[in-house]
Amino acid sequence: MSTAAINPDGSLVHFPVPEPQSEATIAASNGDLETLTSYTHTDKLFTPDSSTSNTPLIFAASNGHTSIVDHLLSSSPSLSQINHQGYLGNTALSRASRGGHSTCVQSLLSHGADPNIGNDKLQYPLHFAAFKKNPEVVRILIDSGKCDLTVKDRKGRTPDQDTSVEEISAMIVASRLLKP
Numbered sequence: 001m002s003t004a005a006i007n008p009d010g011s012l013v014h015f016p017v018p019e020p021q022s023e024a025t026i027a028a029s030n031g032d033l034e035t036l037t038s039y040t041h042t043d044k045l046f047t048p049d050s051s052t053s054n055t056p057l058i059f060a061a062s063n064g065h066t067s068i069v070d071h072l073l074s075s076s077p078s079l080s081q082i083n084h085q086g087y088l089g090n091t092a093l094s095r096a097s098r099g100g101h102s103t104c105v106q107s108l109l110s111h112g113a114d115p116n117i118g119n120d121k122l123q124y125p126l127h128f129a130a131f132k133k134n135p136e137v138v139r140i141l142i143d144s145g146k147c148d149l150t151v152k153d154r155k156g157r158t159p160d161q162d163t164s165v166e167e168i169s170a171m172i173v174a175s176r177l178l179k180p
Contacts, residue, residue, distance in 0.1 A: 018052035018087045020059050025049050028056030028072070031065040036072070045072055046081040054086035062095035066103040069096075073111045082113050089119035097125035097141065100134035105141065115147045122154040130163035130172065138168050142175045149176040 007013050020029040024044045027035035036056070039045060048055045057077070060068035069092070073082070083091055093113040096104035105125075109115070115125045126147050129137035138159075141147045149172055150158055160172035 015088065018049070018054055020054070021049040021051055022047065024056045025054060025059050028065065028068050029059035029063055031060075031063065031068055033067055033071060036068065042075045042077075045075055046077055046084070048084065048086060052087040053084075055081070055084050055092070057082070057092045058084070058086045058090065058095055061092035061101065061104045061108065062099060064096070064099055064101035064104055066101070066107060069104045069107050073107060077111075079112050079114075082108065082111055083117055085117065085119070088121070091117050091119075091125075093117075093125045094119055094123070094128055097134070097137050098128035098132055100129070100132060100137055102134075102136045102140055105129075105137050109140070109144045109146065115141055115144065116151065118151065118153075122152065124148075124151045124153070124159070126151070126159040126172070127153055127157075127162050130159040130165075130168050133163065133165050133168065135165065135168050135171065138171055142171065149179065 020026045046055050057072045060072060085091055093105065093108045093115060096108060118124045126141050129141060152158055153162065160169040163169050
């Protein structure tokens with residue numbers, strides 16, 4: 001599996017989906033709470049893999065492991081650790097939003113995750129939720145009151161323009177009109 005970007009000539013560049021490398025990122029990716037709770041120092045819990053820059057929090061959120069996300073957030077990470085940008089600039093909130101993992105999204109937002117951090121392609125959590133057709137995650141992001149509903153991706157599209165689901169598009173537009 002890979003993710004793609006567009007070259008200046010219009011051809012696709014394929015990037016491999018990152019695999020966890022360290023013991024902590026492997027445990028987080030696999031939902032192995034026992035291994036993560038065995039660490040006596042929280043430094044390991046937020047150390048990014050050297051090859052991908054993804055942290056255990058990013059891998060856990062990407063795979064929808066709410067118990068792991070909650071465990072990591074309970075160790076009082078800094079906002080910079082919560083909002084760390086890993087592979088291709090994605091945050092844990094971006095990955096959870098992309099995967100439709102609503103409970104992870106709620107946990108991350110309640111601990112200060114910033115929904116207005118775009119990745120290297122200027123895709124934001126709301127873009128991911130809309131594009132991947134996740135109305136529940138779209139609603140959670142909007143209801144947080146923290147989302148900029150007018151952010152544009154690298155193609156100049158707002159999140160409501162980045163979905164094929166009319167319900168999602170209408171939800172975003174209506175919320176934008178209601179926002180003071």
